[in-house]
Amino acid sequence: VKIEWDGETLTVTIPVSPRDPEPIVLTFRPHHKYRRLLDEWKAGRARMGEPTLTAHSLSIPLKFPDPIPYEPEGVIGIDSNEGNLTAFVTSTGEIREIDTGYVGKVNRDHLRREIKGTRGKHNPKAKKKIASKHRMIRREKTENFWHHLALALIAWALGMKAALVLEDLKGMKERIGKGKSRRMRQRLLNFWSIMTFHRILVHKARFYGVPVIWVDPQNTSRACPVCGRVVDRLRGHALACPCGVRMGRHEAAAVNIARRGVEFLEGSGLRGRGRWATPVAGPLASG
Ligand SMILES: [Zn+2]
Structure with a gap:
């Protein structure tokens, strides 16, 4: 043609x-x-x-070619859960929690409607049709939500020339499968939803020239953000470290994720602890 x-x-x-x-x-x-x-x-x-x-x-x-990402002047660490996202901004010390419960609600609602809609129906073709209709609506609604949230985070990062730091969940599924911590197992349930969000966020970040860094997700919510000790047990939703630090586990995770992003940028992180999710040009490329 x-x-x-x-x-x-x-x-x-x-x-x-x-x-x-x-x-x-x-x-x-x-x-x-x-x-x-x-x-x-x-x-x-x-x-x-x-x-x-x-x-x-x-x-x-x-x-169209994507813009070249700027050199970050700080990072925003993002702890992703299905029910909420917690973000930590290194330049201001601000912690922000974003409610994402809508996604879980949509998923549950449509599952319920799908079950109700197929009840008493024996024709497998009709059943399949109803199920696929609900899957489509569910997908559209949740992706639309993630899409808007991604744009808000990107605008935030652009405003302060920060890099976004996300947990690298690739390979996470296998690790959860091997019976790791409860948090890991719990995360499997929300795994696909969060993967979708990360995919949308990285895609948009590329488009707007916002740098994104993947970091190792190991122990992000169990490591003390002050002394670095890995705490075995959490008290409810809080991390209580022998050094005296008490902190919500999502907040702790966001701080740890941000720190790993900073370590990666400074080149002081342990080997393999981070990688770019977005292309970088110039001196950053060797990161
Ligand atoms: Zn500590």
Whole structure:
């Protein structure tokens, strides 16, 4: 398929094939908001993907290069749970908790509706249809929520030129499977939801040029943020260290995640403790 753009008319030429002895030439006059993008493409500032032609539409994917991430002047450590996110900002010492209970609620609601909707139905095809409908709504609602939350965090990071630091959950599933701590097992339940959020956040961060760092998730909520000791048992939701520090475990995790991000940036972290989730250019690239 050949695409030509002269600033007014988009010409799509479909070459000769066994079915079409003559090339098919289609012309389009795109809406002005698409014209600007086509101008950018023509000027060489975007790459074109494979166009998709249907009976009623033409879709052309255009890929614009992502901005180069800035050099971070601090980090925001993010402890991700299904019910909430806790963020710690190194430059101000601020701790912020964000309620994400909506996601769990949507998941539960739609599961309930799915069960109710398929009750008494014996036709497996009809059952499948109802189930897939609910899955789709559920997915759309939760992804939309994560999407907006990701944008808010990115705006926050951009405002203070901070890097976002997330726990690297890759490989986490296997580790939880081997019967690790309760927190680890609990996290498996929320694993997919949090993975979705991280995927959306990193994708958007790339788009806005916000650097993101993955760090080792080991013991983030059990290590004392002051003396570094790993505390075996948590008192309820609090970490109580023999050194006298008492802190909520989510807050402790956010502080520890942020610290690992800072260590990674300073190059003082243990080997393999961190890696870039977003591309970096220049002196940062060797990180
Ligand atoms: Zn301590």
